[in-house]
Amino acid sequence: MNNTSGHFITFEGGDGGGKTTQAAELVGYLRGKGFEVLETLEPGGTQQGEDLRDLLVRGNPERWSPLAELLMMTAARVEHVNRVIRPALAAGKWVICDRFIDSTLVYQGIAGGVDLSFIKQLQELACADSSPPIMPDLTFVLDVRAEKGLERATIRGGAARFEKKGTGFHQKVRDGFLALANESPTRMVVIDAEETFAKVWAQIESAMARHFNL
Ligand code: TMP
Numbered sequence: 001m002n003n004t005s006g007h008f009i010t011f012e013g014g015d016g017g018g019k020t021t022q023a024a025e026l027v028g029y030l031r032g033k034g035f036e037v038l039e040t041l042e043p044g045g046t047q048q049g050e051d052l053r054d055l056l057v058r059g060n061p062e063r064w065s066p067l068a069e070l071l072m073m074t075a076a077r078v079e080h081v082n083r084v085i086r087p088a089l090a091a092g093k094w095v096i097c098d099r100f101i102d103s104t105l106v107y108q109g110i111a112g113g114v115d116l117s118f119i120k121q122l123q124e125l126a127c128a129d130s131s132p133p134i135m136p137d138l139t140f141v142l143d144v145r146a147e148k149g150l151e152r153a154t155i156r157g158g159a160a161r162f163e164k165k166g167t168g169f170h171q172k173v174r175d176g177f178l179a180l181a182n183e184s185p186t187r188m189v190v191i192d193a194e195e196t197f198a199k200v201w202a203q204i205e206s207a208m209a210r211h212f213n214l
Contacts, residue, residue: 006089007212010100010136014173015163016149016156017142017193018200023098025201026208030094033214038088041098042077045084049076061165066112070119073104078126081134089134100136101127102180102188107162110176111169138211139184140204141177142193146170 009026011019020041027039043053052072056064064072077100088095101123109116127134144152146167153163163170181188191203208214 005092006095007138008085008089008095008097008134008136010097010102010139011142012099012102012106012139012188013142013177013193014144014146014149014170016151016153017144018152018197019098019140019142021197022140022142022200022204023096026204027096029205029208030096036091036093038084038093038095040080040084040095042080042100042103043073044076045080045097046076048079052076057161059161061161063161066108066114069112070104070108070114070122073108074122074126077101077104077123078129081127082129085134086129086131097136100139102139102141102177105180106173106176110179111165111172136187138207139188140207141181141188141190142200143174143178143190144193146174148194149174 011023013019023039027037030037042049043056044050052075056069056072085095085097104123105116105119108114109119124133150163150167150170178190181190189207191200191207193200195203
């Protein structure tokens with residue numbers, strides 16, 4: 001959208017959808033074509049973000065309220081956008097980010113119950129600072145049924161605090177991402193993530209070819 005010379009791509013979806021593996025595949029694919037790529041994630045991507053991630057993903061589900069989560073996710077994002085993402089885009093790099101704003105709208109808003117218009121306002125503040133807002137050019141939503149995703153995520157280990165929020169919460173997460181994708185069909189591409197790794201990657205590769213003429 002408004003990302004000066006680089007391209008900003010995000011991976012979104014419920015837990016256990018295979019975002020991290022597919023994002024790594026995309027990074028390798030772009031580097032293989034000779035592009036400079038920054039691979040990053042949220043919450044995280046800076047030391048400040050990693051410190052907040054550590055607080056957010058551990059412990060019991062009630063450790064933080066959705067509002068407290070929103071503020072911490074957004075604090076991490078402010079540092080990430082301004083210290084890492086914006087400079088990389090300005091330098092003409094591809095930025096591949098595992099989760100971004102849509103995760104906040106879904107986990108803290110649609111599933112967590114925090115007012116969506118308040119979240120949107122806060123995200124504008126976090127991503128605009130004094131410069132044009134940073135928004136993904138393209139977002140892959142890796143869609144998987146809640147039970148299936150939780151099963152995979154439990155085997156893999158990881159953001160255990162969010163996974164412990166239960167199937168009902170994760171059903172809302174899945175529905176939430178699909179609803180957002182429905183509202184932004186140009187930016188957000190839904191990928192059937194229950195397929196094999198190769199079939200999921202094939203869907204991503206063809207969407208990349210369509211959007212960026214690769
Ligand atoms: P992940 O890195 O394994 O995807 O774990 C991060 C967890 O944080 C995941 O369960 C989703 C959650 N999350 C939010 O709730 N809101 C956000 O804004 C972001 C970026 C992540």
